[in-house]
Structures are given as C-alpha cells and as structure tokens.
Amino acid sequence: MNIQEELSSQDYRKIDRDHVWHPLFQHQNLEQVDLAIFEEAKGTTITDTDGRQYLDAYSGLWNVNVGYGREEIADAVYQQIRKLPYYPHSQINMPATLLAKQLADLLPGNLDHVYFSNSGSEANETAIKIARQYGRQMYPEQNRYKIISRYRGYHGFTYGSMSATGQSPRRTAFEPLVPGFKHVHPTCVDEIVRTIRWEGAETVIAIIAEPIIGGGGVIVPPDDYFSKLREICDQHNLLLIIDEVITGFGRTGTMFACEHWDIQPDIITLAKGLTSGYLPLSACVATTEVFNAFLGDPGDKQEFGQVCTYAGHPVTCAAGLANLKILTEERLWENATKVGTHLLERLKLLQDFPIVSEVRGKGLMIGVELINADKTNLDTMKTSTIVSQMKERGILIGKISHAADEPENIIFIAPPLILTLDEADQIVETLKDILTSIDC
Ligand SMILES: Cc1ncc(COP(=O)(O)O)c(C=O)c1O
CATH class of the missing domain: 3.90.1150.10 (Aspartate Aminotransferase, domain 1)
Known part of the structure; x- marks a missing residue:
C-alpha cells in the first residue's frame, strides 16, 4: 500500500494521536491542536x-x-549507504576518519581527538564521563568528580547531561539525578570561584557551559566572562567543557562561538549544525592533553570506557562531510x-x-x-x-x-x-x- 496516497491529513492526525508520544506535549490537548x-x-x-x-x-x-533540500547531502548519504551502510567504530571507516580530521582542523587549538555519538545529549554525556575518568587517572590521590554548570543552561535529556542542565522544570520529575553537579548563576563568574572554594577544589573536575545559553533564553555572557572562566579553570586544574551544540557551525557568525571570546576549551561538544539535522550525529572533541591521560598499557584499563553502537556511523559522517563542505564553501x-x-x-x-x-x-x-x-x-x-x-x-x-x-x-x-x-x-x-x- 502506498500509505501517503491513501491517507488524508486527518487520517494521519488520528493515527498519530492514537500511537505517537510527542516530546514536551500535553496529549490531553491534542484534540484541540492541529499539529x-x-x-x-x-x-x-x-x-x-x-x-x-x-x-x-x-x-x-x-x-x-x-537550509533544507541540499542535494549534495542526500547524494552523499545515498552513495555511502550503498557502499558501506554500517560497521562499528572498533575499526576504521573512511567518512568518520575524514570528518574527525576536518573537525580537528576547524576547531581552535589542539582539540584534535574526536569521539562521535548521535545526539547533543550523548556528546555531553561523553564529555562528563571523560572528565570524571580523567579526574581519577590524573589525580588518583584526590576525589575529583564534581562538575559545575549554570542555571538556565541546557545540556540534554540523558541523566548526566540533564543533571548538568540548570532548568528545574526539566529535572524535577526525574530526581534524584546524578550526584556531583553544582549549579551557579548564568552570568556571574565570581560565583564559580566561591563554589569551588566551598566545595573544595580537590573535589571538582570540570565546568560545563554554553558560550551563549540557547534554550534557557539566549543569554549572552559579559565580554570578560570566558577569559575569567579559563583563568579559574587553569588556577584549579579544572577542565573547561564548552557545549557548542547550538552555537557551533556558523550559527553565531563565526564557525564556533568560542572564537568571539577566544575561548580555549579542553573539551568541546558539537551536534545540530554538524549535519544540519539531516541525520543524527554529534561529537565530543578533546585536546591532546586530555586524550593523553587515557594512554597506557592494554592491561592498565586507562582507555576511555565507553562504547556506542552507532558512534562514527559511516552514513551520518558522510552527511557531516557533505554538510561541512557546503558550510565552508559558502562561508x-x-x-x-x-x-x-x-x-x-x-x-x-x-x-x-x-x-x-x-x-x-x-x-x-x-x-x-x-x-x-x-x-x-x-x-x-x-x-x-x-x-x-x-x-x-x-x-x-x-x-x-x-x-x-x-x-x-x-x-x-x-x-x-x-x-x-x-x-x-x-x-x-x-x-x-x-x-x-x-x-x-
Ligand atoms: C546547548 C545544547 N546542548 C545539548 C543539547 C542536547 O542535544 P540533543 O537534543 O541532540 O540531545 C541541546 C539541545 O537542544 C542544546 O541546546
């Protein structure tokens, strides 16, 4: 049956009402709302x-x-699906390798090591886990696991990224959340210094922040916010995780919003504009210093302990490559x-x-x-x-x-x-x- 030809819009709405659970939606009202x-x-x-x-x-x-309807992305996806639709990232696939290299070339400083996943939430989940494992391996004598994030910030729907999120209506129903996340005022950098002191610097491992808070209200930081934040991180040996899930890939007028304030992150997370939404793909990119903390002999268990079936999926990475080609060629x-x-x-x-x-x-x-x-x-x-x-x-x-x-x-x-x-x-x-x- 050709479903599209046989069903009317109202049929679709009826089937949808009966079977689809939409995000953030009060379904009791769906009868009155024509999506x-x-x-x-x-x-x-x-x-x-x-x-x-x-x-x-x-x-x-x-x-x-x-924008929509870019044939180049559709063609790249079609060709890659025909050639190699999937293989786990325990081995190499060419689109993922090339995309990682392009990201490393585009990103500031030595953010050179790319861990792919499927959504912004997963990229942040990965960043949080990298930070915690890094803390254990770099400071074995200390108990560094806390992560400071900001009220109004949004980092995702999974438990770790939701715990970093500073928006109470998105958290309350699912509490208790992951321990060890401390929230501070979105634009007052001094509050971070106080929080570190009160928590004890040797218990904190990272700070996570969007360069411009997006879904929390488009909150642009004061001009000296991120230079101060970098200094604070350096002073206390904290990793600076910058969430560029919204702001990345040209959205704010530079390839990455970091460039506006010359921010040098230790870890950056990317999603949305990475494929312009054509397929789900995200990346968590770490500096060489962070990456090196995971090197060791095979028996040492120093490697990053996370696997994801669809990480570095060849087809989504082919979409990412075609998308980046458009973005960079058209500037x-x-x-x-x-x-x-x-x-x-x-x-x-x-x-x-x-x-x-x-x-x-x-x-x-x-x-x-x-x-x-x-x-x-x-x-x-x-x-x-x-x-x-x-x-x-x-x-x-x-x-x-x-x-x-x-x-x-x-x-x-x-x-x-x-x-x-x-x-x-x-x-x-x-x-x-x-x-x-x-x-x-
Ligand atoms: C800044 C930021 N980080 C992370 C996420 C989570 O991304 P996803 O919805 O792809 O999991 C979002 C989603 O809007 C976001 O705005």
Whole structure:
C-alpha cells in the first residue's frame, strides 16, 4: 500500500494521536491542536500537507544551518549507504576518519581527538564521563568528580547531561539525578570561584557551559566572562567543557562561538549544525592533553570506557562531510553575521514597544524578551499566542519552554544561515504587526 496516497491529513492526525508520544506535549490537548504535518522543504521554506508554506525562522530546532533540500547531502548519504551502510567504530571507516580530521582542523587549538555519538545529549554525556575518568587517572590521590554548570543552561535529556542542565522544570520529575553537579548563576563568574572554594577544589573536575545559553533564553555572557572562566579553570586544574551544540557551525557568525571570546576549551561538544539535522550525529572533541591521560598499557584499563553502537556511523559522517563542505564553501557564518546583524538591529528597534524588554543575540541566534505593562514576565499563554500568530502568518519561530519556574516570555529566532535580508525584513515586519496588536 502506498500509505501517503491513501491517507488524508486527518487520517494521519488520528493515527498519530492514537500511537505517537510527542516530546514536551500535553496529549490531553491534542484534540484541540492541529499539529502541522510537514511534508517537504527547500531552502528556508517548509511545506505542509495542505500546501501551506512557512519560512522556518527556527531552523527546525536551531539546527538546519545549511537550509533544507541540499542535494549534495542526500547524494552523499545515498552513495555511502550503498557502499558501506554500517560497521562499528572498533575499526576504521573512511567518512568518520575524514570528518574527525576536518573537525580537528576547524576547531581552535589542539582539540584534535574526536569521539562521535548521535545526539547533543550523548556528546555531553561523553564529555562528563571523560572528565570524571580523567579526574581519577590524573589525580588518583584526590576525589575529583564534581562538575559545575549554570542555571538556565541546557545540556540534554540523558541523566548526566540533564543533571548538568540548570532548568528545574526539566529535572524535577526525574530526581534524584546524578550526584556531583553544582549549579551557579548564568552570568556571574565570581560565583564559580566561591563554589569551588566551598566545595573544595580537590573535589571538582570540570565546568560545563554554553558560550551563549540557547534554550534557557539566549543569554549572552559579559565580554570578560570566558577569559575569567579559563583563568579559574587553569588556577584549579579544572577542565573547561564548552557545549557548542547550538552555537557551533556558523550559527553565531563565526564557525564556533568560542572564537568571539577566544575561548580555549579542553573539551568541546558539537551536534545540530554538524549535519544540519539531516541525520543524527554529534561529537565530543578533546585536546591532546586530555586524550593523553587515557594512554597506557592494554592491561592498565586507562582507555576511555565507553562504547556506542552507532558512534562514527559511516552514513551520518558522510552527511557531516557533505554538510561541512557546503558550510565552508559558502562561508555561511559570514551570511549569519551579515543578515544576523541586520536582523538584530531591526529587532532592537522593537525595544521601543512597551511589550519588548530586550532583544539580544549574536549572528542568527536571537532572543526577544517580552513583558507586561507592569514589567513582569509576559504570560506564557500570550507568548504562545505570538508564536502561533507568527505561524498563521507563515513564519515559524521558537519559544522558551520548561527552562524556569516562571512565565515563559522569550521568543527565539534562529533561521537557517542562508537567510536573505528580505526574509529577515519579513520576520521583523510580521512580528512588529503582531506585537502591536497583543494586549499586555
Ligand atoms: C546547548 C545544547 N546542548 C545539548 C543539547 C542536547 O542535544 P540533543 O537534543 O541532540 O540531545 C541541546 C539541545 O537542544 C542544546 O541546546
């Protein structure tokens, strides 16, 4: 049976309601909500089964960096599937080797050793485990296992990465979480110094941070934040883990957001833009110093003790290679700077509206924070209304969700890096119209 031809959109919705469990979704309301059924996409435009077209100003989930419909990626995947669809990474496969080399060449400093997995959560899980094993092997006389992370930061849904996450609504139902994670204020670097002192430096092994907090609200750090953080790490022999799952691969106007502040991580985690979402792939990349702590004789059990069936999958790595070729040949981080600066400047003019308290971001990663007349956070329902009115007018944007126990009042704009100036203007004009009519 050709399912697509025989079933209507309503049939799909019915089957979906009966059998699919969607993420972060209250299914009791699904009868009243017609989720879109997206069928195809090209460039920045995505089309549903009713033929409605939308400008995807959220890039799927901050990840379709090169835009939709890139034949080069589809061809690379097809050819690799035909040639070698799978073999575990206990041996070599050519796409994974070449992709690791390219990442090492693109990343700052000597971040030269790549451990592949499938999602941002797994990349962070890997980083956390590398840090803990590193702590045991480098400081056998000490008890270094604690990891400092930040409130509002997001690092993933698996137990370790969720424990690093500083968003209580995403954690509470699953507690108790993994012990040893300490959270600090998202932009106050001095609090990290205090936390290390109070915990005892010899019990801490790493700090994990997004260069710009993404899902927690597009929180850009003060300019000296990361240079101070690096100094703190050096002073106390801590590993600096930088989570570039959202910010990597051109999103903020440089290939990696580290470059804005000249951050030198000991470990960096990458996902989303690594394949622009065409296939699931992530990477945890460590410096030579970190990698060397895992060298030893075969009987020493110094090797990193983790295996993942799909790590370094040849097909996803072939997608990654084709994606990086597009990104680098088209120098898409430059378009993210050009169009992102224009978009940010135009959106900042909306700060004259009483409902807009702040517009912030870098490149094509932008957050717009909304308030009521009495300066309190705009109600979650009203923020959701703005997002759905944008959708009705043909533009998809995102919204903060489950990040803090307070009204959700930040909207996200993170389009594919191929966005044009005209499309940027279209986003601003539509948002402006909608904000003018919202009662706050
Ligand atoms: C900064 C950051 N780290 C990690 C993750 C987890 O990635 P994934 O959803 O691929 O597991 C996300 C997901 O949005 C993220 O934004």
